Amino acid sequence: MAFRFWRRIRLAPGVTLNLSKSAASLSFGPRGAKYTISPRGNRATAGIPGTGLFYTMRDPGAGRGQERGASAPMVRARDRLTLGFFQRLITPAAERAFVDGLKALNEGDDSEALVLLDRSASLADAAWLAGMLHLKSENFEQAERCLLDALERRHELDSLFSKYGVNATISLPITPEISAHVRPRERGTLLALVEVYQLQGRSGDALIRLDQLLDLDKSDPVVLLSFAELALDHPNPEHLRRIAELSASVENETPVHTALLLYRARALVSLGLPDAAIDVLTLALRRRKDRPDELLRQVRYERALLYDGQRRQAQARREFERIYAEDPRFEDVAERLEL
Template sequence: MSFRFWRRVRLAPGVTLNLSKSTASLSFGPPGAKYTISPHGNRATAGIPGTGLFYTVHDRNRSGRGASAPARAVPKRDRLSLGFFQRLMTPTEERRFVDGICALNDGDQNAALAALEEASDLPDAAWMAGMIRLRREEFDQAKAHFQGVLGRLSDLGSLFAKYDIAAQVNLPITEDIFAHVFPRERGTRLALIEIAQLEGRSADARAHIDRLLTLDPTDPVILLAFAELALDTPTDRTLMERVVGLTAGVANETPVDTAVLLFRGRALAALGMPAGAIDVLTLANRRRKDRPDELMRQIRYDRALLYEQVGRKADSRREMERLYAADPEFADLRERLNV
């Protein structure tokens, strides 16, 4: 069954570096999402293209696992502009990190990558180089950088903090939903998950997802990544039971939750519980405002198939006719309705 909303897309985010007199702000990805670091706490603002809908999550604790190590503050006037005497006292690799960020700001991605890879013994430089390689779909090089970073998590983020750079990367979870990641373990592993899935290495992707689930089993983006991967093998009862267990507390608050509920319903159906699956899909269908149309149509289509399975043929026909009225080309509606 084709799930057009959920097809994986090739990475093609933009790369921008914005600098102001008071701070530096680095972001990868399309408009509509950003991650901001401020003295009042971190703020992640997520948007779904075309909906005008944004979500903001505040993170006031930067001291947890994978947080930036303390680093000497650099005066604002010196940020990303190392003077002659400061260069004499700054380690070569750190200078190359700064050179790489400045090159990104100037729009010279090749020079930026060269400088950052010369400094790749520094986790922040390796992380940024990995993201550039990922954007270029140079997966082997990107993977090598990220795997190196995982061995040095205690230092990850220290140079970004030292030079007051807010670094963010947007990774596509679906065509319409992006995960907003930054130099921490979560962002690094999500990048490795993206590479593994694009290369068809499901076992590697699952290993990183399992690690992230131990860090936060309620993270909706990680639940979404896990459920998507698990439903590639719906005959694996153990995996289906785990999907059902992990998603038991998901409420239909955001489009990410709605997508998670679709997979929860599919897992229940795979376990031979169509009535329970119908209830979950009905819950997912109750909130339509600001949800991607393709997602909502898929939920209703899945529910229509389940109606037919449990003998509610009139309900199934009614649902499919309504879907056909909205999108005659969706899935196999023409064949099922004999149009």
């Protein structure tokens, strides 16, 4: 899974539906992300808020011919969300409500869109999008109900979006530094449920869903990062060992992996392995290009704490001095230097 980094201006908040004669895309959420469908495979971008850094993740398995119905939409591109008189006669009522809900969303009427999508919630795509809108509105119980309905019909997800040529993408925060884009798929639905549960303070339920996501792909660094952050907030030996096991082969390839190495080190410290944690933090500091300065300082700070705990005061002080030179207000560095 390759990542590519560059800098860009943050995307504007809100909901937009962009239509043209050749393509359509749906996206909303303040922490910008987008998903691009192309014959060479899907490319997704998501950003680290506050840094302007975005990453691209390719999904080569979902290229040409893999999107259900995408190659032969029943509605012409320029009329995808406008059903003609006879088309409306032969289109099932739930599907009509789904299309009308997309039109309402395009026109900026979230309330009407939600009414129509709830009315068509017997359809997997409508339930999925209704769940996302309920999540956006912080109606967590309704969001959970809709997303669970969509998950039960996971094999039907994206069929209607593809039929009408609409690419739907939702941006969800994974950690304070990372936001992920999700599409109407099992993975995206599970991630949305994780967000619902975390916002409700239901950490146990969130961890169960993250376990399901890791079963789908243990190598997904964003999911593993989310699992590690949540598990370390509620640590137990089993979770700590799982973080250590799943992150054992992580290389410092991208800022996402650098953050993951930081969480790996924290798990090792909690397991009583400070020397191993120092080695991991040293690995995390070997690459600095395109890494957020705040992340690098946090890694350096936690390594300094470990040095200090092992009575390696000279190394600890050297680290604290370097952090102070970059940011005198960082954590309690000034106090530790007695300044």
